[in-house]
Amino acid sequence: MRVGVLTGGGDCPGLNAVIRAVVRKGAQTYGHDFTGYRDGWRGPLEGRTVPLDVPAVRGILPRGGTILGSSRTNPLSADGGVRRIKENLAKDEVDALVAIGGEDTLGVAARLSDEYGIRCVGVPKTIDNDLSATDYTFGFDTAVNIATEAIDRLHTTAESHMRALVVEVMGRHAGWIALHAGLAGGANAILIPEQRFDVDQVCAWVESRFRTRYAPVVVVAEGAMPKDGEAVLKDDSRDSFGHVRLSGIGEWLAKRIEERTGKEARTTVLGHVQRGGTPSAFDRWLATRFGLHAIDAVHEGDFGTMVALRGTRIVRVPLTEATARLKTVDPALYAEAGVFFG
Amino acid sequence: MRVGVLTGGGDCPGLNAVIRAVVRKGAQTYGHDFTGYRDGWRGPLEGRTVPLDVPAVRGILPRGGTILGSSRTNPLSADGGVRRIKENLAKDEVDALVAIGGEDTLGVAARLSDEYGIRCVGVPKTIDNDLSATDYTFGFDTAVNIATEAIDRLHTTAESHMRALVVEVMGRHAGWIALHAGLAGGANAILIPEQRFDVDQVCAWVESRFRTRYAPVVVVAEGAMPKDGEAVLKDDSRDSFGHVRLSGIGEWLAKRIEERTGKEARTTVLGHVQRGGTPSAFDRWLATRFGLHAIDAVHEGDFGTMVALRGTRIVRVPLTEATARLKTVDPALYAEAGVFFG
Amino acid sequence: MRVGVLTGGGDCPGLNAVIRAVVRKGAQTYGHDFTGYRDGWRGPLEGRTVPLDVPAVRGILPRGGTILGSSRTNPLSADGGVRRIKENLAKDEVDALVAIGGEDTLGVAARLSDEYGIRCVGVPKTIDNDLSATDYTFGFDTAVNIATEAIDRLHTTAESHMRALVVEVMGRHAGWIALHAGLAGGANAILIPEQRFDVDQVCAWVESRFRTRYAPVVVVAEGAMPKDGEAVLKDDSRDSFGHVRLSGIGEWLAKRIEERTGKEARTTVLGHVQRGGTPSAFDRWLATRFGLHAIDAVHEGDFGTMVALRGTRIVRVPLTEATARLKTVDPALYAEAGVFFG
C-alpha cells in the first residue's frame, strides 16, 4: 500500500511530528510506502511530489513548519480538479491520503472522500484550537506558551513605567489563545471575538489595576471588537492602502486607553512568532499520537474519518464533523476568567 | 467565612497559581477571608499561620514553589493531631480548608473530612501525573517540557560523539514523565516502572540507532527496573552510605550499555530542576482553574470533594477517590510508543 | 555613609541586578545605608523615597524591570531643580548618589556632579548598546536573545509558506540589536540606521534567497531608512493620528517587497517584549559587576565617574564620557555581515 501525505493551510508547530509518526508507523508496522505531496492540495492537483520514507523524517520532530510545504489551494475550485487529483494519485500509485490541515483542507478531504471515493484520513490542525470535534489541536499549546512568555516580559516593562500594555494575539473568530495566554500570563483584561467589549469597562479595569501599584496588561484577540465600535474602527484600523490591518484592534484600543485614562499605553502585536519554531512538548505528543492513529485508520481502511482528542484518548470522528461547527469560547468559561480583570 | 489554605508534599510548579485563584475568587466574589497555613499539615497542627489576602497573592502566578511552604508532616500520626488541628482552626476562626497536595496530603484531608467533620476541599497535585481521578495534574506539563528540552540538547551532543545518552527522569511508580518526554524528545527507548525492561532489548535498540548515523538517547524513569536485575542493582545502585541512590538506574544502565555494545554511554540525571521554576502556560491555566473551582466548592458547601480535570472541564469527585488508585501507564499506550524505539 | 540609588530612562533587564549588587556590597562590605529614590530623577526632585536595604533586594536578581520605578524627568529643566534635589538629599541625609541610566540620566548626573558638587557615580544602561564608553551595556544581550529566538521561529513559518518575513527590532539611532540578532538568527538581510538601504538591493536579496528553496527573513532596525525614501515614507508610515508609527519601516518595507517581487511578505514588530522579563545570564553578570564596582567608586570617593566594560574588566571613566559620543555600528563590521545577505 502506498500512502500520500500532505499538509495544508497556515503552518503550525507539530506538522512535522505528525508526518514523522505517520511514516514511522506506516513503514515499520504496516509496510506502507509513502509519497509526499508538496504544498497542500496543490501537490496532488499538479503532481508535485517529494520522496517520503523513514530516513526523510529523521530529525524533524522538534522542527517547526512542514517539510512538505503548505498552501491554501482549493482543488475543488480548480478546473477539473478532482479528475486531475485522481489521475495523479493513479500515476503515483497512491492508494490513500493522509491530509493534515484545518477547516479548508479537511473540508476538501471530506468531499473527495464522500463524493468522489478518494480514500482520505484527516488530521486536524488549527493553531486557534477552534475545532469542535477535538478537545485540543496541536500548535495551540505552543502559541499559548509563546504568548504567555511575552506577557510575562511585558508585565515588568509595564510596571517600570506605569504604562498600560496591550498585547494583540492570534484569534480572528475564536478567543482561545487570548483566554489561555491571558489567564496564564495574569492579564488584567482579556478581550475575545466571541463577546463585544465595552471600552469604558476596559478603561475601568485599567484604572483599577493602576491603583494597586502594578500596571495593567490587556490581552486582545485580533478578532475582538468593541461594542458600537465599527464606525471608529473604520477610520483608523486600516493601513494606508485601505486594507484592514492585522494589528488594528490592539493599536486602536491602546489609543482609546490613553485618551480616556490619561495614562500611557503601548501595543505589542505578537504576530507570526506565535506559529513558528519548535513545538512544545504537549504539541509534539499530541501531533505524534494523531499521526500514529491516523495511519492506523488508513491500515484499517477506516476512510472518511479524522482523528481527534477526547480527554487523554485519541478517537476517530467523521471528516465531515471536522468542519461542522466552529468551537468558540463558552461564555461560562470566559466569565470564570473575569475575576482576574481589573 | 474564613478559609484556610495549605500546600503539602513535594513542590510542584503551579502551587502559587492555585493559591492566587482561590484567594482572588474567594475574596472578590464570595467575600471570604483567608488564613494561610505554613508547611502543609504542620501549619494547622502547630498553629503556624501567615496572612493571606489579595495583595499577598499579587505577582505570584509565574513563580515556582509555594509561598506557603510545604512539608510531609502527617497530623494523623501526631499525638492528638486531630484535636490540635480542630483547636487551631477554632482559634483562627477558620471555617473550612483548601488542601492542595498529593496522595498523602489529600488522604489526610479525606479522613479529616469524613471521620472528623473538618470541612475540606482538595486540589490534586502530583508532578508525576499518577492520580486516577484526573486527566492531568498541574506541574506535570512543566516537568515534561523541561525534560524534553534537555533531551533535545542531549541529541546533538550524542550525535557529535556517537555516544549513547541515558536520561533519568522523575517517576518512581509511574512512567508518565518518561513516556511523554521520551515521545516528545524523540527518544530511542523509553523505560518505565510499569514494565520491567530487558537490557538486551535496550542494547539492541541502541545498536540499531547507531546504524542510522544518529546516536541513541534512552529515557529512563527513576523507578524503572530491569528484568532479573535486582541482584546486580543491589551491588551498585547504592551510594557509599548504603542508601539506594536516586540516580541508580540511569548510571547502572549506561554501564550495561557500554559493556554490551562497546560504545560509550553517558548518563544525565535531571533531578530537581524538573519540579522548580516558572510553570508552563498549561500548568498555570490548569492550576488557576483548579483554584477557581475549589473555592466554588467551598462556597457551595460541597466538602469532602476534590477538583479534577476531565477533558476540558473541571469536575468534582469525592476526596477519597483521589487516593484510591494510582494511575499508571496503560500498556497499550506504552506499546504505541514502541514504534519509535531503536 | 548613606547612598541614594535611582534608575532612569527606559527600562532594561538587569536594573534590579545592579541595585542588588550596590546594596549588598555597600551594606555588607562598607557599612553603607541606602535610600531608594523612586522614578529616576523625579525621586530626589520631589523627595519620593522607598526603603532600600539587604532584605529589600533579596530575590530581585532574576526579575526584569526596576523595583525603584523609572521616569524621564529632567530635574535640570524643572524650576529650582538643583536646589530641590540638594534640599532633599540633605533632608534624607544622603551623601552620594548611584545613578543608573542612559544618556539623559547620566547627562544629568554629570552636570550635577561637575557643576553643582553633588556626589554621583553612574552606571550606564541602554538596551541599544550605543554608548561609546563601554564595550557592552546590560539589557542588550537579553534583547538580542529574544530577537534571535523570534527570528528562529519566523524562519520555519516563512519556509512553510514561502513568504518573506520582515522583523522590526529596536534601534532608532544604532543598529546593534539588528546586527547581532540578524547575524545570530541567520537573517538574509540586515538593515540599520547607520546606512541608508536600497530597496532594490533588498528585493534582490529576497529573490536570491527564494531561489535556494529557503524563504527570506529580513531584520530591520526601527530607525533604518531607505535611500531617497522620505517622500514615500511620509505617506504611509504615519498612523491615523498623524504620528510616525514605531512600526513604520517594517510594514513599509514588506509592502515594497510584495510590490516588487510579487511574493507575499509579512511583518513582525517585536516591540516591548525585547526590553522586559528576566535578564540573560550575561546581563545579570554584567549588571552585577557594574553594581559592585559602582559602590566601590562611591566608597573610594571617586565621584563624577561611571563604570564601563573593557574586554572582561570593569573600568571607570568620567561621567561626561558617557554622553560624549553615540556608539554606532562600524561600517567594516556591518560589511562583514554582508556575506550572509541574499
Added chain:
Amino acid sequence: MRVGVLTGGGDCPGLNAVIRAVVRKGAQTYGHDFTGYRDGWRGPLEGRTVPLDVPAVRGILPRGGTILGSSRTNPLSADGGVRRIKENLAKDEVDALVAIGGEDTLGVAARLSDEYGIRCVGVPKTIDNDLSATDYTFGFDTAVNIATEAIDRLHTTAESHMRALVVEVMGRHAGWIALHAGLAGGANAILIPEQRFDVDQVCAWVESRFRTRYAPVVVVAEGAMPKDGEAVLKDDSRDSFGHVRLSGIGEWLAKRIEERTGKEARTTVLGHVQRGGTPSAFDRWLATRFGLHAIDAVHEGDFGTMVALRGTRIVRVPLTEATARLKTVDPALYAEAGVFFG
C-alpha cells in the same frame, strides 16, 4: 584553493556556526572549494571526508553539535600520522586546513603547522572558557545560560522545602562556568577548582542563608576540591567500578552539609545538557565572527595563527599561544563574588 575543515574535542554549541561562516565567506567571497573532514583529526588521518559547500551549511546555524562529527584522535601519536595526513590532503587536493577545537586539537594544528609545514588556521573552542588567548570562547555563554536557568528553578524548590541544593556544573580545571552561572543565578556559595574550599565555611554560608527565610543554593564546579579532603573523597566519590564519578563532588558536599547542618541537602548534576542544543545568540555571533576571520586568515595566507576575541574585536594570535597557558579564574574576580555568599 581548496580548504579542509575539521572539528575536534568535546562538542560545543556554535561549532556549526563556525563551519557555516567559513564556508559561506570562503565560497562566496574568495571562491574557495571545501572538503569536510569527519571526526576531528581522524578525518585527514584516515581520509574520511564529507562534501562541504554552501548548500551543505544551510540551516545549521541554530543547531548544536557539529555536522562534521568529532573525536579526540591524536594523529601525532598514530603510526606515520603526519605522513598519512599529508598524503590524504594531497589526494584530496586540500591546500589548507581550518581546525576548530580546544587545546588538544589546536596543539596538533600548531605542530603540524610549525614543524611539518601543513597550512593551518585555528579556531578556539572550549566550553570551559579556559583559553588565555581569547576573552571568551563560544559555547561558554550557552552553558552559563543553561546552568543559570537550572539554578533559577532550583531556588524555588529549595525554598518550598527549606533544603540546601547543590548544583554541580562543568569545569574540571577552571571555574568559569561555576562563577558566571553562580553569580547570575544568585548562588549562596560558588566553589571552583582554583581555590580549595573549606567545608565548615560552606556550611556556615548555608546556615546563614537559612536564617533569611530563603534556602541556599550552592554551585560547585566538578573539579572543585575541599581542603584536606582527599582522604574522604577517596572513599565515596568513586562508583562501584572504582572510577571517580563525574558527579562525585556535588554528592559528597551535599552529604557533608546534611551531616553538619542537620538540614536536608540535594544534589543536581547538570552534566551534558550544558554542552548540547542550540547556541545562545552571543555564541552564534562569536562563532560566526570567528569563522569569518579564520577564512580571511586562510585567504591572506596567514597560517599558524588562531582567531581570538579581544574586547569586541577579532584578532589573530599564533597557534602556539592557544595552548600556552590555561586561563583560570583570577583570585580578585572570585573574591568579588564573595559578597553574595551566605
